[in-house]
Amino acid sequence: MLREKSFLFKLTLAGFIVISALGIGWISISWYFLSAAGDAVKIGNLSDQALIDMLQMRKAEKNFLLRDVLNADFFVEGSNSPSIQLHKKHLTDLQTQIAALQRLLPEEQRVEIDRLKQEVDVYTSDFNELVNSYRRLGLPAVEALPLSERVALAREIGASVESMEPVLNVTLRPYARDLARSSQRDLFIAQISILVIGVIAGGYFFHKLGSMLLRPLSVMAGNAEAIARGDLTQPDLVETSDEIGQLATAFNRMARSLRTLLSESKVLTGEVDAASGEIAVGAQQQLTSLNETASSLNEITATAEEFKATMQEFADRARAVQEAAVETSRRASEGRMLTQDSAARIEQVRTNSQSAGESVLDLSDQMQRIGEITATVNEVAEQTKLLALNASIEAARAGENGRGFAVVATQVRELANQSKQSAVRIESLISATQKSMEAVVSRIREGGRLSESSAEIVRRVSDAFEEIVEAIEQTTEAMKQINAGARQQEQGVTELVASISQIDAASKQSVAAAETTQNSILGIEQRIQALNASSSRFQL
Template sequence: MKFKQKILMISLIPLLLSACIIGYNIIQLTALKSSTEEIVDALVKVEELNSAAKSLQKSLSAYSLNISESNKNDIDSDLSNMKSLHDSLSPSVTNKEQQVISQQLFHKYEEIFTETNKALSAQNIAEIKRQSLRTKGMQNDVIELKRSITSEYLMMQEDLQTKINGIISISIILVAFLLIGSILATFFFTNRIVHPIKQITKNAEEIAKGNLAVRLASVTTRDEIAALQNSFEQMTVNLRDVITHVSDSSNQVAASAEELMASADETMKGTELISSSIQLVSDGADQQTFMSDESARSAEESSNAVTQIAKQANAVMELSVSTNEKTKQGAEFVQETVSQMQSISTSVDETDKALIILNDRSKEIVHVLKLITDIAEQTNLLALNAAIEAARAGEAGKGFAVVADEVRKLSEQTRNSVSSISGIASEIELDTEKTVASINDVKERVNAGLEIARHTEETFHDILVSVELVKEQVSNITKVSNDINDQMVQVSTHAQEMSNVAKITADSSNSVAAASEEQLASMEEVTAAAVSLANLAEELQQRISKFTV
């Protein structure tokens, strides 16, 4: 799983779970509201039916006192109103007791309707009064129906309260699990991200101190951090090989320099011997011939020694070239490491942006919760207005006042639940900000590792410069050795001529002495070059001694 995918998973899962919890609460509250509205509507219709029955009684009484067309129209209107109210109430009557009461009420209504129409047609005042009294029976049935529906409403309210408590309990439990799970998941994934980076930083600091013997812990992930650690481990192995080869090469250069100085000393001794032989030439031809043979032999040995020096210088040159290539490879690996560190820095920046987006989403959730709170407050205000209107209605509005009070309590509970969820959303926002701070710390550590890798690249550049200097000095040594070899061939030729022609040798002694002095000066130059090569080898050893392989 990629680094960016881990961060997105940490961010999106808590948001999705929070949205599910909020959706669950909204669905449950909507269902409870629907069931409450049905029974409240039934109570309102029963109250209207009771008012219509009372109005019918008043209209009948008024007609019995004053027979008029307007009073008759009032009676017809009240009878029609009761019929329509009863028809609209019938679908809301659910249990058997209420259905029986409703049938009794309708039966009484039909009788009153029939008898009243007959009495109105005959203008029978006595019958009108009797029917007015019979409306009391309808009112009793309405009151009984109201009592049954109110009892059902109270039972529903108890069940509603139980369901609301259950919703609140489930919400609290789910939110607690969500909070704990989010914290644990954030801690787990953050530790999985930060721990390898800290380990890489620690190892980079050790390498910067010169300790190349560090060993990296194995990584089982397949993200960018694992790629960085694998590249870092490969760089360490290659760097260790380069330092080992450079150390071996510098040791060989030092040994070759010592051998070169020894050969130069031997050559100088041979040259001094040739000078002594030239001084003895004037003492006699025999002695001159003997010394000429000795000079030829010494010249041959010197020539062999110079040839050996040239071969060793060539070997040192090859080692210098190999060391140069290894150093360049090490520099390339360091450059790859710098590139990988820069890639990690880019990934961390993208993660930082994703967390900022998550923080914005958390703020949007808080805004939605505020909107729900506003709706709950408006519902509470509507319930308060309904209670006031019910109080104005007097006895007829008591049942509706109870309903309004329950609606107000429900809105307050909704507001409290939303407040709790809002607090949790704020905690999620705070955790997101902490994660952003942790990512910023990771960015600082990645930048520190990048700086260390760049310092290592500079160190390799210094090593490369030193190797180039060694290569140049060895090239000079090779050139000087070839010059010495040519001179030794000339010395050998002169010695042979001195052995064959003694007289010519005596005449040429001054020339040979001059050549010996030139050879001695050349050997001093060889000795100085050998000392310089030894010093360079020692300096290279000091540079690589700070690395622990």
């Protein structure tokens, strides 16, 4: 039942028991010695009162012997004088005091009181005998006795009583005083002894009680120290239902919760460690893929830059061809005007025809170069289509991040197709122009050989110039289209380069983000390993 009480109740009960025992002992010892001190006081008072009664009795005795014995009333049958009555009263009181002293005094001191009682009895007997003897003598005989004889007789009777005074003054009063002092001293010593014994006994009792009550705390302290060292296998110890028992129960619940938490933590850290390892492998693969993509983008960027430079050169050459065609058209117009001005100036016409033939030959060479440029444009368009195809493939590999790049690659492929179609048309126009040039050259040569028939030649040359002007106009128009296509192609390539640059920048950011992710995963793995190391030192 005591184990079910609270810790405060146990301490209160223990304190009450100790204080009660100490109080009972204190009161008992105090009562004993105070009783002894009271007896000493009573002995002193009784001794004083006995001495007073003895003196009063002696005084009454003297009054009787000196005064009442000469009174006639004394001799009347059945009467007593006032002195005898007073003497009897004090004698009775004295006997009462002696009887009380016999009860209070110890055995060694009772001898004197017994002797005193015997002397009082002898005195009483002698005094009564004296009173009776005086009555028998009668008043005349008593009056005849001398005063000195009566005084001597009183002294003889009171001799035994006077021996009681030393017993009362010398023996009993010092004894009472010593007994009172001894009782006080013994009371003080006993109280101090009780206090010391009570303190020692209380300390021992509280030590045992504290050891009993605080033993669960010691056990909990040992368990806590073991848990601090990593040993969570300590058994649950709950012996009481008081506050310490409640603390032990809470401590046991905490230890069980800690064991459960550490077990779950080990499982979770193992799962997180495995997952982080897989994530790290995936991040490494992603980083490798991003690095490869970045390298491919660098190559694509370099190729696009080269293609851009080629397209710029192509546009410049197309512009030069257009300017040459305009110049040729102007010269052909002038030749036609010269042939129409004067047939007489055939020589001049022939010379001009030769010049025109040379110009046509130069134009043929330029057309040949235009054909070569057109072939180059065609090859560039084919390469552009291949690059756009490769860019689409890489964009498909890049997934969501390469969607914009795929759109740009598709546009580049369309521009390449347009460039190829324009190049085919230019080749066909150049072929027609070259054929026209060949015809002009043939006619000019024929005009040179047939200078006699200059009119016919001039007419034919005029017709030829008409055809040349028309062909050159067509060539000029075609060159305008080629120039516009080249400019459009150049603009598309510029946009392609810008898009590739943006994709390259995004790829670099992705690489940096992947490296950061990989570093974070490595940090997580290190922390998980440290957590596993910390958890492994606990025994579950």
